[in-house]
Amino acid sequence: MVSRDNPLWLQFWRDRKSNEFHQTSVNKYLVQFWPTLKIPYGSRIFVPLCGKSLDMLWLAEHGYQVIGVELSPIAVKAFFEENNLQPVKQRLDNFTLWSHGNISILCGDYFSLSQIQLGQIDTVYDRAALTALPEDIRILYVNHLRTIVSTTTNIFLLTTEDATDDNNRQQSHQIDEELISLYASNFEIRLAHSDILVEEHLCSPESSPLASTSKVYHLNSRTPRK
Numbered sequence: 001m002v003s004r005d006n007p008l009w010l011q012f013w014r015d016r017k018s019n020e021f022h023q024t025s026v027n028k029y030l031v032q033f034w035p036t037l038k039i040p041y042g043s044r045i046f047v048p049l050c051g052k053s054l055d056m057l058w059l060a061e062h063g064y065q066v067i068g069v070e071l072s073p074i075a076v077k078a079f080f081e082e083n084n085l086q087p088v089k090q091r092l093d094n095f096t097l098w099s100h101g102n103i104s105i106l107c108g109d110y111f112s113l114s115q116i117q118l119g120q121i122d123t124v125y126d127r128a129a130l131t132a133l134p135e136d137i138r139i140l141y142v143n144h145l146r147t148i149v150s151t152t153t154n155i156f157l158l159t160t161e162d163a164t165d166d167n168n169r170q171q172s173h174q175i176d177e178e179l180i181s182l183y184a185s186n187f188e189i190r191l192a193h194s195d196i197l198v199e200e201h202l203c204s205p206e207s208s209p210l211a212s213t214s215k216v217y218h219l220n221s222r223t224p225r226k
């Protein structure tokens with residue numbers, strides 16, 4: 001299966017529009033909440049739809065093995081160049097594997113990634129991966145994840161939702177309903193934190209301020225580890 005958005009993402013990177021989601025510093029919720037998970041150093045962390053996220057660098061610097069998957073070669077090249085890392089490149093079937101030290105990025109389509117290509121994974125770190133996909137494709141993303149990582153693997157998930165209207169704002173301390181429908185049968189979902197960010201400076205005097213809710217979720221697999 002190929003996501004119908006693939007050509008759009010490839011064009012997005014060609015047009016150098018990544019500043020719409022790329023964070024120029026490490027995600028503050030990763031820094032604050034990851035240590036509470038007490039994931040053993042050396043664990044293999046999967047970062048799906050990784051872009052050129054600096055979070056991969058932070059994870060590697062904190063002793064983890066990082067394996068990302070990203071569609072756009074422009075994003076992967078930029079990640080290594082902008083961080084002054086010289087990667088080794090090798091062909092792996094329909095992917096190109098770029099690696100340097102503890103960081104490897106498989107460049108290709110997430111939906112064609114196999115468990116064998118990915119290797120064993122201890123935890124998944126999802127920031128703006130699930131939510132980057134069209135709503136009808138998200139179930140396919142979740143189902144595919146189940147086929148490429150072990151059923152005992154936990155997920156650390158960061159989301160950002162629009163909270164401009166009152167309805168959304170009232171739900172800012174609740175687990176998102178879509179997440180319940182996608183994950184609750186296989187994971188215990190814990191909302192560890194939520195924050196509303198109001199961007200007053202972006203509005204005109206007559207318009208209401210733009211607001212977004214950032215949420216930090218721990219998805220703990222219901223399948224016990226042996």
Ligand SMILES: C[S@@+](CC[C@H](N)C(=O)[O-])C[C@H]1O[C@@H](n2cnc3c(N)ncnc32)[C@H](O)[C@@H]1O
Pocket residue numbers: 003005006009010021022023048049050051052053069070071072075108109110111127128129132
């Ligand atoms: C919203 S961005 C998030 C990137 C990153 N997680 C971050 O925090 O900056 C989504 C990324 O997913 C990539 N992407 C979209 N569809 C993909 C697919 N089917 N396979 C691999 N990567 C994909 C896009 O190229 C883009 O870099």
